[in-house]
Amino acid sequence: MTKAVFTTKSASSYDDLPEVRYHFPKTYLNQVERAVGDWIVYYEPRRSSNDPASRGGAQVYFATARLVRVAPDPTRADHFFAEVEDYLQFTRPVHFREGSHFYESGLEKPDGSTNKGAFGRAVRNLSDAEYDLIWAAGFGHIIGAEPRLRLAPDIPEAPLQPIPGFSEEGSKFIYDEPLEQDRRIIEQLTSRPFRDRAFAAAVKDAYLDTCAMCGVKIINGGGRSEVQAAHIRPVEHRGPDSVRNGMALSGTFHWMFDRGLISVDDDYRLLLAKDRLPDTIDRFLGGNERLLVPKRPDLRPHPKFLAWHRSNVFKG
Structure with a gap:
């Protein structure tokens, strides 16, 4: 087994749903099969679609998942699905290059420039050490290595702490205990x-610590927000720890959402089980009729998860 990087665009022509599957041509079958049973990292390239002129991709590693199996695409010849579990979004997107350090050594030429040929491959195998450094950078807030990167800079955070097993010399990262550190990371x-903390941090950041239904934002004296990170499709029903499967909700709306008293349509219109709710619910909503979603489309609730909630939980 070996780890791998899967490149996926926000407007891909492939049948990707990164929380569940990665669609790819036979060209990459060998690299993908080598990673079955191990962990992969998702990477967003510069191009946001298959149009060569398109731009807008963040050029970051943005999530990790465990690759469990590979299956042929029954409708498209010479194409396959890589099925994943345990998807988890990074709390900080990680740029492929920070300073003079490339997280993937294969992307760096001897002169320090970027190897565009290697970069052009949609699937790239990754060593344990490289994966672990990306993991540490992506979850720095969760493991205590850096403060939470909020979009509200007035909130105080804890001081930086060193990452166990890692040290830094200049702009180069030195990996100290590969086997033991990798084992601790997988644990x-x-x-x-750990997954609950990472999911909550990513969701709260996406929604700016604001309830997506009532629009209220409350920060206590210690800098902690009142909102909770709610799964749309619960974990116990195979819901992934993805921002697209989550919303920031105040405690009251989280309770109502989990009990099917309120749901969300595909156009983010709020749906109320009015025969089960008091008339005062409109005052709680503050006049909102639609969900307050993140500005970035790739962080908004995915229609498949919303549809699951309406079909299996909503009592309207």
């Missing part, structure tokens, strides 16, 4: 407390 990635 955390499958730990529910």
Whole structure:
């Protein structure tokens, strides 16, 4: 087994749903099969679509997942699906190059420039050490290596702490304990407390610590926000820890959402089980009739997760 990088565009022509599957041509079958049973990292390229002139991609590693199997595409010859589980979005997107350090050594030429030929490959195998450095950068807030990167800069954060097993010399990152550190990382990635913290941080950042239904933002004296990170499709029903499967909700609206008293249509219109709610619900909503979604489309609730909630939870 070996780890891998999967490149996916926000407007891909492939049948990707990164939380569940990655669609790819036979060209990359060997690299993908080598990673079955191990962990992969998702990367967003510069181009946001297949149009050579398109731009807008963030050029960042943005999530990780465990690759569980590869299956042929029954409708498209010489294409396959890489099926994943344990998807988890980074709390900080990681640029492929920070300073003079390339997270993937294969992307760096001897003169320090970017190897565009290697960069052009949609699937690239990754060493444990390279994966672990991306993981540490992506979850720095969760493991105590850096403060939470909020879009509200007035909120105080804890001081920086060193990452166990890592040191820094100049702009180069030195990886100290590859086997043991990688083992500890995998243990955390499958730990529910770690995943809950990472999911909550990513969702709250996407929604600016504001309830997506009532629009209220409350920060206590310690800098902690009142909103909670709610799964649309619950984890116990195979819902992924993805921002697109989440919303920031105040405690009251989280309770109502989980009990099917309120839901969301595909156009983000709020749906109320009015025969089960008091008339005063309109005052709680503050006049909002639609969900307050993130500005970035790729962070908004995905229609498949919203449809699951309406079909399986909503009592309207």
